[in-house]
Amino acid sequence: MRISLQGIRFAYGGREVLKDLDLEIEPGEILALLGPNGCGKTTVLRHIAGVLTPASGTVYLDFQELTALRPRILARLLGVVEQDRRPGFAFTVQELVEFGRLPYVGRLGRAGPADRAAVARAMDLTGVVPLAGRPIDALSGGERQRVFLAMALAQEPQVLLLDEPTAHLDVQHQLEFLGLVRRRAREGVTVVMALHDVNLAAAFADRIGLMGWGAVLAVGRPGEVLTPQRLKEAFGVRCAVGTSPATGTTYVHFLPPTPVRRREGRVLVIGGGGAAAQLLPPLAQQHEVCLGVVAPLDSDYEVASHLGIEVITDAPFSPVSEGALIRVREELERSDEVIIAPVWVGPGNLPVVAALEASAVPAKVTIVDPEGIADRDFTGGEAARLLRSLIVGGARVASAQEVLAQRGTSD
Amino acid sequence: MKPRFLLLALALAAAFSVVAAVALGPVRIPLGEALTALVRPQAGALYSTIVHQIRLPRVLLGFLVGVSLALSGAVLQGVFRNPLASPYVLGIASGASVGAALTIALGLAGVFSVPLGAFAGGTSAVAAVYTLGRPKGRGPDRLGLILAGVALGAAFSAVTSFLMFLTAGDRRMAEILFWTMGGLGRAQWSHIWMLLPVTGIAGVVLWSLGRELNALSLGDEGAFGLGVRPQRLRLLLLSLTTVLTAVAVAFAGTIGFVGLITPHAMRLLVGPDHRRLLPTSALAGGIFLVWADVAARTVMRPAELPLGILTALIGAPFFLSLLRTRRGGEMG
Numbered sequence: 001m002r003i004s005l006q007g008i009r010f011a012y013g014g015r016e017v018l019k020d021l022d023l024e025i026e027p028g029e030i031l032a033l034l035g036p037n038g039c040g041k042t043t044v045l046r047h048i049a050g051v052l053t054p055a056s057g058t059v060y061l062d063f064q065e066l067t068a069l070r071p072r073i074l075a076r077l078l079g080v081v082e083q084d085r086r087p088g089f090a091f092t093v094q095e096l097v098e099f100g101r102l103p104y105v106g107r108l109g110r111a112g113p114a115d116r117a118a119v120a121r122a123m124d125l126t127g128v129v130p131l132a133g134r135p136i137d138a139l140s141g142g143e144r145q146r147v148f149l150a151m152a153l154a155q156e157p158q159v160l161l162l163d164e165p166t167a168h169l170d171v172q173h174q175l176e177f178l179g180l181v182r183r184r185a186r187e188g189v190t191v192v193m194a195l196h197d198v199n200l201a202a203a204f205a206d207r208i209g210l211m212g213w214g215a216v217l218a219v220g221r222p223g224e225v226l227t228p229q230r231l232k233e234a235f236g237v238r239c240a241v242g243t244s245p246a247t248g249t250t251y252v253h254f255l256p257p258t259p260v261r262r263r264e265g266r267v268l269v270i271g272g273g274g275a276a277a278q279l280l281p282p283l284a285q286q287h288e289v290c291l292g293v294v295a296p297l298d299s300d301y302e303v304a305s306h307l308g309i310e311v312i313t314d315a316p317f318s319p320v321s322e323g324a325l326i327r328v329r330e331e332l333e334r335s336d337e338v339i340i341a342p343v344w345v346g347p348g349n350l351p352v353v354a355a356l357e358a359s360a361v362p363a364k365v366t367i368v369d370p371e372g373i374a375d376r377d378f379t380g381g382e383a384a385r386l387l388r389s390l391i392v393g394g395a396r397v398a399s400a401q402e403v404l405a406q407r408g409t410s411d
Numbered sequence: 412m413k414p415r416f417l418l419l420a421l422a423l424a425a426a427f428s429v430v431a432a433v434a435l436g437p438v439r440i441p442l443g444e445a446l447t448a449l450v451r452p453q454a455g456a457l458y459s460t461i462v463h464q465i466r467l468p469r470v471l472l473g474f475l476v477g478v479s480l481a482l483s484g485a486v487l488q489g490v491f492r493n494p495l496a497s498p499y500v501l502g503i504a505s506g507a508s509v510g511a512a513l514t515i516a517l518g519l520a521g522v523f524s525v526p527l528g529a530f531a532g533g534t535s536a537v538a539a540v541y542t543l544g545r546p547k548g549r550g551p552d553r554l555g556l557i558l559a560g561v562a563l564g565a566a567f568s569a570v571t572s573f574l575m576f577l578t579a580g581d582r583r584m585a586e587i588l589f590w591t592m593g594g595l596g597r598a599q600w601s602h603i604w605m606l607l608p609v610t611g612i613a614g615v616v617l618w619s620l621g622r623e624l625n626a627l628s629l630g631d632e633g634a635f636g637l638g639v640r641p642q643r644l645r646l647l648l649l650s651l652t653t654v655l656t657a658v659a660v661a662f663a664g665t666i667g668f669v670g671l672i673t674p675h676a677m678r679l680l681v682g683p684d685h686r687r688l689l690p691t692s693a694l695a696g697g698i699f700l701v702w703a704d705v706a707a708r709t710v711m712r713p714a715e716l717p718l719g720i721l722t723a724l725i726g727a728p729f730f731l732s733l734l735r736t737r738r739g740g741e742m743g
Contacts, residue, residue: 051632075638088492088628089683095625102626103638107619155637 001077001158001190002027003048007057010043017043018054019214030182030191031219032201035211036235041194044211045161048192050074061159075103079152081145083164090135093147097123100154122153126180142173149180160184162193166200178204202226202250210234222250228308240306253306265336268292268328270352274299276341279368282404283339284309290331293324293352300341320351328352332360339403342369344376345383357386362393368400414687417680421694425474428701432470433462435705437713469598472662473704473718474697475606476595477669478614479659481696483652484670485677485689486617489624490648491553494678498656498670501560501649505567506536507660512574512587520586522599526661529590532567533657539563541649551645593664593719595704602662613655614693620648621685628683666719668726669696669703675733 003025010018017040025031033041046052047059050066059066061077069077079100087096100122101115111119123129126146136144145165152160160181166174174197182204185191195201201208202222210218210225212234218225223243231239237254244251267287269276272294280300283289284307291304292312304311312331314324332338338360345353356365370387377383391397398406434445440458448462483498491500499505510532511525519528544559545551571591578584617624623644626634631641656670673696674688681687700718703725707716 046632049632049636051635070638071635071640072638075636078636080632080636082632085629085633087633088489088630089494089678091625091628091683095682095684099622099626099629099637102622105622107622152636 001062002060003159003190003192004060004063005044005047005057006060008044008047008054008059009056010040010047010052010054012043017214018047020057021215023209023216023219025190025192026207027190028185028188029206030185030193030204031207031209032205033192033194033209033211034198034201034234035217039211039234040214041211042163045080045163045192045194048159049078049080049161072103072106075155077157078159078161079155079157080161081148081152081163081165083167084141084144085148087136090137092132093128093134093136093139093150094119094123094132096136096147097128097150097154100151103155118156119154122150125153125184126150141168142170142177145169145173145177146180149177153184157189159190159192162191164194164196167196174200198226198231198252198254202252203244203247226250226252232308238308240308242302242306255307266290266334267337267339268331268335269339269341270343270356271300271341272298272343272349275343276300276339277303279339279341279400279403280304280307280309282407286407287337290335292328292331293320293349317348319348325351325355328355329359332356336364338365340365340367340387342372342376342400344378345373346378350379350383353383353386357389360390362390362395365390365395366403367391367395367397368403370397414681414691418687418691418694421691421698425694425698425701428698429470429474432473432701432705433466436461436466436708468600468603469595469704470701471603472598472606473595473700475603475610476659476663476666477673477697477700478693479606479610479655479696480666480670480700481673481692482610482614482617482689483656483659484696485674485685485692486624486648486652487670488674489628489685490645491557492628492630493553494675495671496557497667498652499564499665499667500557501540501653502536502564502567503533503653503656504660504665504667505564505571506539507533507657508571508591508665509536509567509574511590511664512571515583515586515590516574516578518583520583522597522601525590526602529664530657530661533660534653536563536567537649537653537657589717590664591719592717593666593722594707594715594717595663596715598662606658606662609654609658613651614689617648617651617655618686618689620644621689624648624685625683664717664719666700666722668722668730669700672726672730672733673699675730679733679736 005021005023008018008021033044035041043052047054053067097119101111101119105111105115123132126149128146128150131139131143136147139147162181166177169177178200181191205222207220208222208225209216210230217234218230226241228239228241231252239255240253242251265287267283267289269279269283269289269291271291276291277300280289280291280303290310290312291300293314294301294311295316296313297316301311312324312327314321367387367390370391373384373387430446430449431442433449434440434442438461444458445462448459452463453459480498487498487500488494488496507529510528514520514525514528540556540559540563541551544556546555575584575587578587623639626637626639627641627644634641674692677688677692677695681691703721704718707718707721710716
């Protein structure tokens with residue numbers, strides 16, 4: 001079932017929660033809504049559930065206006081699981097799952113074979129059959145959520161709306177619950193869920209809607225939406241984004257906040273082959289950092305992309321291109337400081353060092369461990385000659401520890 | 412116990428209780444004679460006269476009042492998702508007392524005027540609570556209703572006390588006092604004919620709403636997710652229970668505890684499903700009140716105890732013992 005929210009505005013009391021929100025959800029996809037507390041994720045779900053009516057704008061279910069559908073019809077289309085639901089009385093698991101047939105059985109009807117089959121299937125899919133006779137208040141949080149998923153599935157819905165369904169579950173039950181949900185989605189059920197956990201969303205959602213302050217900031221595949229810039233915009237927190245080596249899904253690593261006494265200034269780091277790996281994280285905490293020139297898949301590149309650092313990239317295993325050199329020269333102009341990490345210099349990246357020697361203000365340059373160049377020079381002494389020339393011109397020489405310690409004290 | 416068997420057992424017990432209660436009293440009638448008099452009334456025969464003129468209307472009124480109060484209690488506990496709610500949670504008892512006391516204090520006491528005053532007082536009290544117990548511009552919420560019920564209930568009790576103070580030393584004060592303690596002493600066949608259709612119709616309608624009442628225990632959003640309009644359902648349920656309770660209170664005064672403990676006890680036996688809970692509570696409430704009235708008529712023979720005193724005396728210890736056996740978290 002296709003869900004379409006168009007121009008939704010909504011306010012609680014005087015506080016505007018949704019400001020002209022648009023969102024399209026494709027049939028059979030899992031869309032996860034992410035965003036900080038109070039950004040309106042739950043409010044969006046409640047609009048799709050029909051619990052709230054927008055002040056303006058329209059929600060469509062398969063091109064039909066939601067407000068035109070009676071609650072009982074809605075209850076056959078939509079199944080809802082909330083964060084935690086505690087019934088007023090200790091109904092048994094079987095009774096609760098049977099509640100899911102209320103939209104079909106109605107007030108005076110009797111449950112027929114179709115109803116019993118739907119209940120049995122829902123209980124079977126969620127693995128709650130062994131719990132059938134247990135009262136709900138005797139179950140654990142993970143079991144309870146499976147029971148309420150079973151109740152929702154007994155409604156045979158075309159849409160599942162999940163509001164932080166795993167918030168109170170431990171890791172194992174989170175994965176188990178979302179796995180169950182994903183299998184329903186693969187059978188054609190459209191799933192919209194609000195989640196707190198960015199990485200769970202990245203692992204289970206087909207698309208992610210990143211929300212901030214009553215609007216959708218970005219919608220798309222996890223890899224497209226979950227960028228350090230966007231996450232910073234939405235959550236106000238720095239993070240590194242990479243790919244989980246275990247699952248191949250996008251993985252977000254949140255970082256502690258930057259010190260308030262942030263040192264200004266832009267630093268160009270010449271790295272490659274892991275030479276700058278140790279320098280980059282501390283530098284990135286204090287400066288705007290640019291790394292050049294490295295190829296994707298280079299270990300320095302990995303570190304930089306985790307940190308959300310700007311990178312001057314070039315094709316691997318080939319001489320530096322003219323385009324990359326132009327960018328290096330631009331960076332030399334803009335940067336307040338240039339740090340040459342202890343890189344291996346070969347014919348491929350020699351032009352970068354040459355460009356430094358030719359156009360950098362030597363006083364801005366710090367060379368890390370220049371003594372070691374003898375072992376890292378694959379240019380027949382040309383690289384060593386260029387570095388010496390820089391030192392003669394006024395470039396500083398330091399060890400990696402000194403480069404960082406100097407910042408620690410002056411900070 | 413299978414709920415179906417329990418229901419059958421309760422129905423049989425109800426029939427037996429009516430016959431037995433008719434036989435018991437200041438004049439003891441053998442059970443067989445009582446049954447004969449019930450089945451084949453003979454004009455002029457002593458037992459037949461006692462049974463038909465005095466005992467049967469009283470026993471039936473007691474049964475119907477018990478049914479009404481227990482049903483109302485079960486439904487309101489469901490509406491408020493709280494097993495401590497009683498039929499009087501919305502101030503109906505104190506409102507009815509004001510109505511009855513006012514009628515008596517104004518010297519208008521009569522067979523129908525007092526019940527009418529009580530009915531009017533009870534229903535207006537609920538209407539006031541329903542109107543005042545909601546946040547501005549929104550539907551009423553559970554907590555608001557309960558708190559408004561408590562507040563207005565206290566105010567109404569004060570009015571009743573004030574009316575008793577004004578009529579102190581007067582026969583009217585005794586009448587007010589007696590009414591507020593509840594009793595079936597003024598039972599008449601006409602009362603039965605008025606109460607029976609109300610209890611019957613309200614009972615059937617409430618039972619038919621049992622599934623939706625179950626859904627309501629998931630909270631408003633949970634109920635809506637199952638296709639139920641919670642505000643509308645709540646208004647319907649509160650209206651039905653108000654009429655049901657008000658009619659019962661109008662004829663029998665404010666009898667406590669039946670509506671509170673009967674549903675609670677039945678929930679322990681048949682579980683919280685209202686499709687089973689409502690009929691079993693109704694029958695159990697009727698039976699309880701019939702026997703409570705037998706005790707009221709016989710323990711201090713020939714004097715008669717006010718029924719409200721007995722239900723509270725029997726009910727309170729029973730209720731406390733239930734509280735101690737409940738599972739943890741059930742009241743949550």
